[in-house]
Each structure stands twice: as structure tokens, then as C-alpha cells.
Amino acid sequence: MNKLLKHIEQGHRLTRDEGLALFKGADLIALGRAADTVRKRLHPEGIVSFVVDRNINYTNICINQCRFCAFYRKESDPEAYLLSDRQIYKKIEETLAVGGTQILIQGGLHPALDIAFFERLFKGIKKRFPINIHGLSPAEVTHISKASGLSLRDTLSRLIASGLDSIPGGGAEILVDKVRGSVSPKKIGWEGWREVMLLAQEMGMPTTATMMFGSVETEEDIVEHMFRLREMQDIHRGFTAFIPWSYQPGNTELGGKTATGVEYLRVLAFSRVFLDNFPNVQASWVTQGASLAQVALRFGANDFGSTMLEENVVAAAGVKNLMDMEDIVFLIKDAGFTPAQRDTKYTILKTF
Amino acid sequence: MDFKELSRRLIGGGRLTDKEAVELFNTQDILELGEIANRISEKKSKKLIYFIKNMHINPGNICINRCKFCAFSRSEGEEGAYAYSIDEMVARARSVKGKVSEFHIVGGLNPKMDTGFYGELFTAIKQAVPGVNIKALTAVEIDYLSKCSGTPIKKILEVLRDAGLDSMPGGGAEIFRGAVRDKLCPEKIPGRRWLQIMESAHNIGIKTTATMLFGHVESYSDRVDHLRRLRALQDKTGGFLAFIPLPFHPKNTRVRGARPISGLDILKTIAISRLYLDNFDHIKAYWIMTGEKLAQICLLYGADDLDGTVIEEKITHAAGAESKEAMSVDEITGMIRKAGKVPVERDTFYKHLKVWK
Numbered sequence: 233m234n235k236l237l238k239h240i241e242q243g244h245r246l247t248r249d250e251g252l253a254l255f256k257g258a259d260l261i262a263l264g265r266a267a268d269t270v271r272k273r274l275h276p277e278g279i280v281s282f283v284v285d286r287n288i289n290y291t292n293i294c295i296n297q298c299r300f301c302a303f304y305r306k307e308s309d310p311e312a313y314l315l316s317d318r319q320i321y322k323k324i325e326e327t328l329a330v331g332g333t334q335i336l337i338q339g340g341l342h343p344a345l346d347i348a349f350f351e352r353l354f355k356g357i358k359k360r361f362p363i364n365i366h367g368l369s370p371a372e373v374t375h376i377s378k379a380s381g382l383s384l385r386d387t388l389s390r391l392i393a394s395g396l397d398s399i400p401g402g403g404a405e406i407l408v409d410k411v412r413g414s415v416s417p418k419k420i421g422w423e424g425w426r427e428v429m430l431l432a433q434e435m436g437m438p439t440t441a442t443m444m445f446g447s448v449e450t451e452e453d454i455v456e457h458m459f460r461l462r463e464m465q466d467i468h469r470g471f472t473a474f475i476p477w478s479y480q481p482g483n484t485e486l487g488g489k490t491a492t493g494v495e496y497l498r499v500l501a502f503s504r505v506f507l508d509n510f511p512n513v514q515a516s517w518v519t520q521g522a523s524l525a526q527v528a529l530r531f532g533a534n535d536f537g538s539t540m541l542e543e544n545v546v547a548a549a550g551v552k553n554l555m556d557m558e559d560i561v562f563l564i565k566d567a568g569f570t571p572a573q574r575d576t577k578y579t580i581l582k583t584f
Numbered sequence: 585m586d587f588k589e590l591s592r593r594l595i596g597g598g599r600l601t602d603k604e605a606v607e608l609f610n611t612q613d614i615l616e617l618g619e620i621a622n623r624i625s626e627k628k629s630k631k632l633i634y635f636i637k638n639m640h641i642n643p644g645n646i647c648i649n650r651c652k653f654c655a656f657s658r659s660e661g662e663e664g665a666y667a668y669s670i671d672e673m674v675a676r677a678r679s680v681k682g683k684v685s686e687f688h689i690v691g692g693l694n695p696k697m698d699t700g701f702y703g704e705l706f707t708a709i710k711q712a713v714p715g716v717n718i719k720a721l722t723a724v725e726i727d728y729l730s731k732c733s734g735t736p737i738k739k740i741l742e743v744l745r746d747a748g749l750d751s752m753p754g755g756g757a758e759i760f761r762g763a764v765r766d767k768l769c770p771e772k773i774p775g776r777r778w779l780q781i782m783e784s785a786h787n788i789g790i791k792t793t794a795t796m797l798f799g800h801v802e803s804y805s806d807r808v809d810h811l812r813r814l815r816a817l818q819d820k821t822g823g824f825l826a827f828i829p830l831p832f833h834p835k836n837t838r839v840r841g842a843r844p845i846s847g848l849d850i851l852k853t854i855a856i857s858r859l860y861l862d863n864f865d866h867i868k869a870y871w872i873m874t875g876e877k878l879a880q881i882c883l884l885y886g887a888d889d890l891d892g893t894v895i896e897e898k899i900t901h902a903a904g905a906e907s908k909e910a911m912s913v914d915e916i917t918g919m920i921r922k923a924g925k926v927p928v929e930r931d932t933f934y935k936h937l938k939v940w941k
Contacts, residue, residue: 261619261622261884264615489915489918492922493878493880494884494924495922521875522845523845523874524847524875524881527848530614563844566846566848566849567846568612
């Protein structure tokens with residue numbers, strides 16, 4: 233173990249087996265120290281960034297109906313919805329009013345929404361507002377291409393031409409099909425996720441990568457997930473950040489328990505050490521709470537995610553953490569870092 | 585700070601100085617700090633982490649003190665004010681017979697609840713649910729009972745002890761220093777008085793805990809002053825069972841300029857308490873106030889107690905705590921094991937009731 237930790241200190245890349253040995257064997261504080269060393273090397277200036285944005289979930293109707301999800305509804309459900317343009321515009325106005333630079337547009341896989349819907353929506357937004365559209369995870373892009381009878385490449389280029397700026401890394405869950413078969417059997421497989429991301433990155437789009445852990449996966453699966461992301465990242469360097477969060481079991485078909493704080497910090501710290509080609513690692517206050525997310529800044533994270541003026545998906549699982557920008561700035565300063573507002577591409581806009 | 589040297593000295597039985605404690609509060613070397621605190625904690629408690637099955641009973645929220653930081657209290661006649669009868673509380677206690685080993689009873693300063701009332705309550709509970717320990721009445725409440733009746737503290741404590749009071753919770757300590765109390769809780773008894781009452785209790789065989797409410801308007805030096813006074817009294821009486829640092833919950837209170845709860849500050853405070861209070865056997869991470877996830881991290885930062893499964897907690901939840909209202913034994917033991925430690929169910933006096941090997 234000491235040899236591995238020394239390895240990391242010297243900046244060597246860990247093999248898959250070394251990664252697994254470290255993840256399984258190192259105690260949390262040792263892992264945290266290794267992650268903090270890597271974080272300092274990559275971000276010696278001591279800045280912790282965040283973005284001011286809002287999640288807009290255009291619909292909760294979804295044909296995938298993943299077992300870990302508390303957000304989706306069937307089309308016939310009285311709680312099913314599809315937002316109107318007017319509702320979406322109003323949310324964007326509110327976001328801009330508080331200094332927001334980005335909206336995260338994601339939704340369920342609605343059977344009736346094809347490329348024409350998104351072209352109209354994105355063009356309408358871009359015509360009216362100076363805002364970054366961070367939207368449509370790989371599962372949605374794949375669904376739109378199928379619903380429209382288009383290739384993935386044509387789908388992406390038409391979405392980009394309409395105003396899509398970047399792609400969020402949602403729906404990665406665990407990039408191992410055995411796990412996906414159990415928690416999200418109808419969702420695209422890991423290679424489908426990879427295909428969309430690599431294509432988008434090749435076309436010049438920034439993207440992020442996520443991981444939802446704490447459902448049914450093993451430690452081997454977690455390391456495999458990160459190994460696959462690292463291999464992908466070597467191709468285009470198109471991922472801006474890695475964002476791990478834990479499965480939120482409330483109101484889901486899958487049920488069970490959520491990961492504990494120690495498990496979260498272990499995954500986070502390990503990711504910072506293993507994903508040597510990812511520039512940023514995000515703490516997730518929405519799923520972990522503000523105080524644990526703050527602690528994560530000393531276990532490898534250098535980004536506090538977003539102010540998230542609105543969040544619906546985690547909230548559907550009964551977890552409601554709320555913070556405003558002042559709170560985020562306070563917690564970052566209190567941890568000994570300089571808070572900075574960034575944009576989607578991690579360009580610093582303002583420091584506090 | 586030379587952590588290696590510090591670690592060597594503390595493990596060898598040396599004491600943390602006030603100056604060092606303030607310096608540690610100012611450090612961002614949270615990983616080094618955690619490592620030392622964990623080492624000291626494991627030296628004292630091995631890898632054992634304690635919890636208790638207990639029920640909170642809050643007899644009433646009517647309180648003449650109305651501290652600024654409190655979201656629980658009400659004035660008499662105000663909407664939401666309540667006061668349970670003895671029968672109601674005994675019925676509550678009876679409903680958890682066989683499921684808990686301790687009743688934790690604290691409430692507001694209500695003129696209608698006098699020493700006679702509490703004596704009767706304790707006797708009735710002991711009769712209804714024998715064998716369960718009663719941990720009740722903070723120093724602030726004891727002081728009030730004494731003032732209302734003009735009876736000396738020692739006498740009040742003896743009457744209550746004989747009626748069934750087994751130990752006292754350490755609430756009401758807040759921060760001892762006067763300048764802080766003036767801002768935070770001007771109506772509450774001074775720190776000096778709190779310490780005197782605890783000393784009297786220890787002297788007649790009532791063990792207590794001690795708390796510190798932090799993260800409001802106090803400075804690091806105020807915190808260290810607080811720890812210093814506790815360490816000195818513990819040297820004298822040995823009557824404190826555990827120390828419990830409590831992070832301040834700002835919602836629904838009237839304290840100005842309160843900030844969001846800092847997770848790192850909680851970890852630091854737990855760790856520094858473990859290092860400074862070398863004569864305290866146990867440091868408790870009260871999960872109701874820290875949240876479950878962070879409480880588990882505290883177990884690697886010097887805490888060896890998670891409090892309990894806590895049935896019916898009202899005071900912190902009134903201030904917007906987002907933790908759950910109760911945790912099951914499975915949840916608590918699972919969380920302890922996932923931190924690499926050994927769960928032990930204890931009673932009020934840290935007697936082992938069950939060890940999960």
C-alpha cells in the first residue's frame with residue numbers, strides 16, 4: 233500500500249489492478265491524503281469553483297423507467313408533465329436574474345419528442361437569452377436519434393446547430409452492463425453511452441462524466457467504470473469533470489439504503505487519484521448535504537457543482553438540500569480556498 | 585504545526601496546551617489532525633463505537649428563558665406551546681418498555697414544573713419501566729428549581745436522585761465565557777454557575793455529560809477557554825461521562841449573522857476536543873445535530889459515541905435539522921462497521937450491553 237501511495241505522489245498512473253488494490257485496501261485518511269496531493273498538483277492556486285445555474289427538467293415522462301429513479305412517470309400518470317416554452321423561458325429569465333450562466337436541460341425519454349422539438353426549443357432559447365445550454369445526456373441523444381430516424385452524428389450536429397453547447401454526463405450510472413441490466417435494463421448500454429460522448433467530443437463539445445454508486449455494484453465495477461472513463465478521456469480529453477454521487481433510494485422501485493459518508497469520500501478521493509486525465513472533480517452537495525460536500529474539498533474535489541436554483545430528480549427521492557450562493561462562498565472560504573464562479577467550460581468569471 | 589512531534593507527545597500522555605489548541609483550530613491540515621485524533625481515540629476506546637437505545641421526552645416547551653439560539657421554546661399561551669402531564673409521559677415511557685435503556689428528559693423552564701413534579705415523574709417512570717436509567721434536567725433547569733423554591737442546589741439534587749434521577753445531560757453549557765453568553769443567551773445562568781452545579785452533582789454521585797454549542801458568535805479562543813474549564817473540573821471530580829460538541833443550527837432562531845454549518849469545523853472541533861480533553865473517556869458525535877453522513881466521518885476524527893437510536897427528538901428538529909428523527913439499530917451498526925469500527929450498545933454509564941464482533 234505504501235508503495236502505491238508513493239507511486240501516486242510521484243505522479244504515476246495506476247493500473248486497473250493497482251487501482252482496485254488501493255480502493256479496497258487503503259484507509260480513508262490515507263486515500264484522502266493521496267487525493268489532496270493530486271488535487272494540489274492540478275490546482276495549485278487553491279481555487280474552488282462553482283457555476284450558477286438551474287436544472288430544467290422538460291418532462292418526467294420516460295419510457296426507460298429505471299428501477300433506481302424516483303422522478304419518472306408513465307404518460308398516463310396524473311403527475312406526468314411536459315413543460316411549455318413559456319414555462320421554460322420564465323425559468324431561464326429567473327436564472328439570468330441571479331447571475332446564472334447555464335441551464336441544465338434534461339428530461340425523461342418522451343416517446344413523442346423528436347429532433348424537431350429540440351431544434352425549435354433550443355433556437356427559441358438562443359434567440360431570446362444569452363445562456364449556455366448544457367443538456368441532453370447520452371440516453372436522450374440516442375432516443376432523439378431513434379425517434380427521428382437520424383444517425384447519432386446527424387442528430388448531434390443538428391442539435392449543436394440549434395444551440396446545444398455541452399452535454400452532461402448523466403445516465404452513466406455504472407458503466408458495466410451487468411449492473412445496468414439490473415438497475416436500468418431499458419437504458420442504453422455502456423458502449424452506447426461511450427459512443428455518444430466520444431462523438432460529441434470529436435465534434436468539439438465539452439462534456440462531463442458521472443457515476444451513480446451505492447446500488448448493486450461491486451468495488452470491481454466502480455474501478456472498471458473509472459478505468460473506462462480514463463481510457464475514453466485519453467482520446468479527446470473532452471470531459472471537463474467527473475461527478476460521483478450516491479444512489480438515492482427514496483421512492484424508487486429498487487429501494488435499499490443510501491451509501492454512507494465514508495463510502496462517498498472513499499469513492500471521491502479514489503476518483504481524484506485514479507482519473508489522472510480529468511481536470512476537475514465535483515463534490516455533490518445536492519446528494520451529500522452541504523457539510524459533507526465541504527469536507528470533500530479536502531478529499532480531492534476542487535469544484536462545488538452548482539447553485540442549482542431548481543432541482544427535481546434528487547428531490548423526488550425525498551432528499552432536499554438547499555443552498556444559496558452566499559452559503560457556497562462561505563463554505564469554500566471556511567475550507568481555506570478561494571471561491572470562484574465559473575462557466576460551463578470551467579473558465580473563471582469572478583472570484584470572491 | 586509539527587504533527588509528528590505533537591502526536592508523540594500526546595500518545596506519551598502529554599497535554600495539549602491552550603495555545604496549541606487555538607493553533608489547531610486555525611489549521612487546514614484536516615487529514616493530519618484526523619489521524620492523530622483517531623490514534624488517541626483508538627488508544628482509549630480500541631475500535632469500539634458506542635450507541636444507546638434511548639427515548640427523548642421533552643415535558644414541555646414553555647420557557648421563561650427564550651434564548652436567541654433556540655427554536656423550540658414558546659411562551660405560555662403562545663401558539664404551539666405545550667406541557668405534558670405526568671400520566672402522558674409515563675404512558676409514552678411505557679410504550680417503549682424493553683426497547684430502550686435510557687430516558688433523556690429535558691424541557692423548558694416552566695414555573696408549573698417544580699421539584700415535586702419532577703420527583704413524582706421520575707418515581708412514576710421508574711415504577712412503570714423498571715431498570716431503565718433516567719438522564720434528566722440540565723444544570724439550567726436545576727438552577728431554576730433551586731431559585732423558584734429557595735432550596736439549595738445540593739438539596740434539590742439529593743431529592744431528585746432519591747426519586748430516581750440517575751444522571752444529568754450536559755446541555756446549557758453553550759460557551760462559558762461571559763461576553764459570548766451576553767450575546768447568545770443573556771437570561772441563562774453564567775458558565776461559572778453551570779460548572780458549580782455540575783460539581784455538586786458529581787459530588788453526590790450523579791454522573792453527567794458536558795456539551796459545547798459552537799459555530800455561532802464565539803471565537804476559537806472562546807472554545808478553548810470552554811474546554812479548559814471542563815478539563816479542570818474533570819481533573820477535580822471525574823464525574824463527566826462524555827463530552828458532546830454541538831454544532832449550532834441557525835434556522836428558525838434569532839441569532840444574527842449565523843452561517844451555514846461547516847462540516848470541516850465539526851470535524852476539527854471533534855478532533856481537538858479528543859486531543860484536549862485527555863481526562864474524558866468519551867467524545868460523542870451527536871448525529872441528530874451533525875447529520876448521519878458527517879457523524880460517521882466524525883468516528884474517524886476522535887469520536888467514539890454516536891448517541892442513540894433516539895426516539896422522539898424535538899429540539900434540534902425545531903431548528904431545521906435535516907437529519908432523520910430516529911435511526912434503527914441496523915442503520916447505526918451498519919454505519920459504524922462501514923467506518924471500520926466495532927459497534928457496542930451501551931447503557932447510560934457506558935456498560936456494554938451488546939458488542940457486534
